Amino acid sequence: MTHLPASTSSQGKTDRSQPALVTPEVLIAPPARPTWIAAAPHARGSDDKAETTLRISSFCSWYGAFQALHEIELAVPKRRVTAFIGPSGCGKSTLLRWINRMNDLVPSARAQGTLDLHGEDLLSRSIDVVDLRRRVGMVFQKPNPFPKSIYDNVAFGPRLHFRMRRGDLDGLVEQSLRQAALWDEVKDRLKDSALGLSGGQQQRLCIARAIAVGPEVLLMDEPCSALDPKSTARIEELIADLRERYTIIIVTHNMQQAARVSDVTAFFFEGRLIEDGLTEHIFTNPTNKQTDEYISGRFG
Amino acid sequence: MRSKLARRAVEGVVRAILVGASGFSILTTTAIIVVLTLETTRFFRSDGVSFTAFITGFEWNPLLGAEKHFGIWPLICGTLIVTIIAMLVAIPLGLFTAIYLSEYAPRRVRAVLKPVLEVLAGVPTVVYGFFALTVITPLLRGIYAGFEIYNVFSAGLAVGIMCLPIVCSISEDALRAVPTSLREGAYGLGATKFDVSVSVVTPAALSGIIAASLLAVARAVGETMIVALAAGNLARMIWNPTEQAQTMTAYMVQIFLGDASNFGVEYYSAYAVAATLFVMTFLLTLLGHRIRIKFREEYE
Numbered sequence: 001m002t003h004l005p006a007s008t009s010s011q012g013k014t015d016r017s018q019p020a021l022v023t024p025e026v027l028i029a030p031p032a033r034p035t036w037i038a039a040a041p042h043a044r045g046s047d048d049k050a051e052t053t054l055r056i057s058s059f060c061s062w063y064g065a066f067q068a069l070h071e072i073e074l075a076v077p078k079r080r081v082t083a084f085i086g087p088s089g090c091g092k093s094t095l096l097r098w099i100n101r102m103n104d105l106v107p108s109a110r111a112q113g114t115l116d117l118h119g120e121d122l123l124s125r126s127i128d129v130v131d132l133r134r135r136v137g138m139v140f141q142k143p144n145p146f147p148k149s150i151y152d153n154v155a156f157g158p159r160l161h162f163r164m165r166r167g168d169l170d171g172l173v174e175q176s177l178r179q180a181a182l183w184d185e186v187k188d189r190l191k192d193s194a195l196g197l198s199g200g201q202q203q204r205l206c207i208a209r210a211i212a213v214g215p216e217v218l219l220m221d222e223p224c225s226a227l228d229p230k231s232t233a234r235i236e237e238l239i240a241d242l243r244e245r246y247t248i249i250i251v252t253h254n255m256q257q258a259a260r261v262s263d264v265t266a267f268f269f270e271g272r273l274i275e276d277g278l279t280e281h282i283f284t285n286p287t288n289k290q291t292d293e294y295i296s297g298r299f300g
Numbered sequence: 301m302r303s304k305l306a307r308r309a310v311e312g313v314v315r316a317i318l319v320g321a322s323g324f325s326i327l328t329t330t331a332i333i334v335v336l337t338l339e340t341t342r343f344f345r346s347d348g349v350s351f352t353a354f355i356t357g358f359e360w361n362p363l364l365g366a367e368k369h370f371g372i373w374p375l376i377c378g379t380l381i382v383t384i385i386a387m388l389v390a391i392p393l394g395l396f397t398a399i400y401l402s403e404y405a406p407r408r409v410r411a412v413l414k415p416v417l418e419v420l421a422g423v424p425t426v427v428y429g430f431f432a433l434t435v436i437t438p439l440l441r442g443i444y445a446g447f448e449i450y451n452v453f454s455a456g457l458a459v460g461i462m463c464l465p466i467v468c469s470i471s472e473d474a475l476r477a478v479p480t481s482l483r484e485g486a487y488g489l490g491a492t493k494f495d496v497s498v499s500v501v502t503p504a505a506l507s508g509i510i511a512a513s514l515l516a517v518a519r520a521v522g523e524t525m526i527v528a529l530a531a532g533n534l535a536r537m538i539w540n541p542t543e544q545a546q547t548m549t550a551y552m553v554q555i556f557l558g559d560a561s562n563f564g565v566e567y568y569s570a571y572a573v574a575a576t577l578f579v580m581t582f583l584l585t586l587l588g589h590r591i592r593i594k595f596r597e598e599y600e
Contacts, residue, residue, distance in 0.1 A: 130492060
């Protein structure tokens with residue numbers, strides 16, 4: 001497949017020419033599209049020549065008897081930023097955590113369908129999760145540096161997976177920290193505890209730690225939700241840079257953020273993928289009424 | 301409705317009871333310290349006794365009539381050998397059990413293992429003493445005939461088993477206090493369960509584990525019944541754990557149970573030994589406490 005998924009899923013396409021059912025307060029105050037959407041720099045998502053890295057099809061997931069995801073169909077384009085948006089509990093984090101099989105740690109979680117990464121089914125029993133998690137890195141909601149030195153945090157993954165000479169490891173640590181835009185701030189204190197860094201620095205350290213093992217895909221689970229606006233802006237700049245090298249999937253509650261950083265957006269609601277497509281398209285002209293209401297802040 | 305006066309009276313009485321209860325333990329501790337200090341001073345004032353000889357002497361034979369020597373080191377030697385053997389048993393076994401319980405054990409195994417360890421902690425030490433003398437020693441003698449009937453090795457093993465639940469339960473608390481986010485961070489980098497336990501969780505819980513070990517050391521140093529029954533009654537400098545030796549606590553038992561004429565120098569010498577022991581365990585407890593406070597700060 002050579003084009004981006006721009007169509008909606010089969011779920012609830014609404015005809016926008018028909019008057020939708022609206023609540024009285026909406027009638028009183030007609031929905032004005034927030035100004036930040038018009039200001040969003042989504043020009044870079046406009047190419048449609050991106051290859052697909054990850055194809056999700058007929059994907060369902062359960063926690064015990066509760067079905068968290070229903071029949072998800074989605075193509076994640078290579079070296080683009082894909083944002084998963086939707087209200088809490090809509091299943092977006094669940095989907096993210098299946099992509100590197102973090103849900104294996106949850107005893108009640110199970111899934112069916114296909115997560116196809118370059119022809120490999122990630123749900124297959126033969127998948128080596130250790131190798132998968134090297135190829136599909138993850139950044140978590142709260143910065144979670146290990147209580148070790150800055151250097152040892154970044155070197156942790158490489159030490160697990162590769163036999164490296166000291167000098168090579170030093171080089172890799174530096175390169176990873178540079179890529180995570182943290183090198184200049186920490187180069188003189190690599191031996192200091194990572195817990196002494198600020199929250200934003202810690203999160204960039206976690207990004208450096210994730211890219212040090214050379215992943216192809218980076219999963220980010222609300223990476224800025226515990227950070228202040230300034231640190232958030234730095235992480236967003238960083239995501240724009242990392243996009244050159246990695247396929248990034250970011251879960252976010254912050255729609256401005258999704259509009260700012262992503263090329264493709266997928267909107268989830270109650271375990272279903274409601275609409276996905278170019279971010280530009282989703283935020284300016286969503287096909288689905290629920291998407292429209294969610295992004296314009298009327299619920300969620 | 302109670303009157304304001306009645307409420308105040310109740311408050312006052314409750315307060316008095318609580319203050320009294322907590323004051324009681326402080327009073328007891330103070331009384332012990334006072335008695336120890338007074339009697340120890342009396343010992344050092346006796347004829348033929350000097351503090352320097354006590355603290356540097358390598359000969360301890362208080363019951364030899366005219367040839368009395370009060371050098372504490374043989375007793376410290378016995379105590380140290382028993383403690384070292386005990387810790388070689390308790391710390392690794394306790395820590396491995398704790399790691400198993402906290403990281404590996406399925407809920408059902410935990411539900412059995414935890415109570416078993418609690419039972420182990422509740423066994424009276426006199427039972428361990430008899431166990432050492434009637435089970436461990438014959439077993440050891442079956443393996444190697446050179447073991448004396450009373451030997452510090454057997455006593456050390458029993459003290460180690462006794463200390464195991466202390467090391468295990470406090471270490472386990474420390475391991476479980478390590479935030480799940482750290483484990484997820486490591487799993488997300490492709491770490492195996494073993495990597496996570498050894499490279500992330502155990503180092504993160506290290507101060508708690510050290511505190512647990514120090515508490516166990518303090519417990520082993522102060523253990524009395526087991527060593528009085530199984531380790532022997534000869535105060536001498538030995539290296540060989542197959543031989544018998546006397547510990548500080550065993551000496552005190554010997555004196556206070558009537559081997560010595562009351563109120564002679566040898567009687568008061570037991571107080572000096574007790575004071576030495578008190579200082580040792582007090583320092584260990586203090587150190588453990590310090591480390592635990594540091595440990596608590598790390599994740600706040």
